[in-house]
Amino acid sequence: MRFERVRLGSEHVDYHWAWDLQRRVHAEVVAGEREDTVLLLEHAGVYTAGKRTASWDRPTDGTPVVDVDRGGRITWHGPGQLIAYPIVRLREPVDVVAYVRALEQAVIDLAADCDVATTRVAGRSGVWVAADARGRDRKLCAVGVRVAKGVTMHGIAINACPDLSAYDRIVPCGIDDADVTSLSAETGRTITPLDIVDATEHELARALGARTRPARPAVAVRP
Template sequence: MSELRVVRAGTVPYEDAWAWQKQLHQERVAGTGPDTLLLLEHPPVYTAGKRTLPHERPFDGTPVIDVDRGGKITWHGPGQLVGYPIVALPDPVDVVAHVRRMEQALMAVCSGVGVATALVEGRSGVWVLADERGPDRKVAAIGVRVARGVTMHGFALNCDPDMAAFSNMVPCGIPDAGATSLTAEIGRDVPVAEVIDAVEAAMREVLTAAQAVPA
C-alpha cells in the first residue's frame, strides 16, 4: 500500500500539468512512485473529454485542448481548485466508486462553507439543486481516466472563478443546467486558499481508504 503524497503546485499551465500526470501515472504503474494528489489552479483554458460534441464547444471559436478523460467540455481557470489524483484503485477496478468517493469528499467541503449540495442521477459531479435562483447548477466537475488500474484527471471545484467563461459553451454538455461557484452561492468571496486545507483532508481520507497496489 502506497502512502498518499499531496503536492500543492500553485498555478500550472494545463498542458504542463497533463504531462506531469502522465509521468506520475507511469511511475505509479511501475511501482516506482507513490499515490499522488496534485492540487493546483490553471490559467484560463477549455478542455474537452472524449464525448464532447461539436456544438458544445465555445461559441466564439476559442481553442480547446482535447484530452483523454471521460466526460465532455469544461473550463479551468484562476479561482477554481483542480485536483488530479494519480492513485491505484482496488482490484477489481471500480471507476464509478472512485468518482462517488470524490463527489462525497467535495460535498463535505461545500457543506463546510455553507453550501448545500447533492448528487444528480445520471450526472457526475457535485450540484446545487434547482431553486428560485435557477435550475440545477454544478459547483464541482469530475472527469477521470483509469489505465492499468491507476487513475488520472480528477475534479475541479469552483471557488471564486470568473463564471462568464461557462456562458461561452455548453458546460459538461448539459444544456438544461448551469454552473455555479461557492462565491456565487453564499454571496461572499470564497478563495481557493479558504478551502484547500479542507479539500486536501477530505480527499486524503477517501483516497487513502481506497489505496491498493495494482496487480
C-alpha cells in the same frame, strides 16, 4: 497518499504542462517508484474536451479547445478554481463508478464545511446545488477521470471564486438545462482556492482511502 501543491497561490499553471506532469507521475506510480499522489493547482484559463464532447458543445467563436483523454465532455478550467488530480492505485476489481462517487463525496463534505448544501444528480457526474428559489440545478464541481493500468488520472475542478462568464461560450459538460455556480456565489463571500485547499486534502484522503490499494514496495532506480 501524498499531496503536492503545484505553484498554488503563486502561478496559474499551463494546462499542457500540467498534463505532461500528470503523465510522468502516473508512470512512476504504475511502476511503483512513487506513492499515490494528488496534484493540487490552479490552471490558466483553458477549455478542455473529454471523449464524449459533441461538436455543438464547443465554442463557435474560434476559442481554442484542448482535447484530452478523460471521460466527460467539455468544461473550463481557470483562475479561482481548485483543481485536484489524484494519481492513485485503485483496489481490484477496479470500480471506476465507485471511485467517481468517492471524489464527489469528498466535495460534498467540503461544501458542507463552507455551509453550502450540495447533492448528486441522477445520470450526471459532478457535485450540484439543487434547484431552488435562486435558480436551476447548478454545478459546483466537475469530475472527469481516466484509469490506465489500475492508476487514475485527471480528477475534479472545484469552483471556488472563478469568473463564471467563462462558461458562457460553451455548453458545460454538454448540459444545457442547468447552470454553473461557485462556493463564492452560493455563500455571498469570497472563498479562494487557498481557503479550501487544506479541507480538500483532508476530505480526499478520507474519501479515497477505502478505494486505493496499499503501495507496492518501491522499485530501486539506478542513478
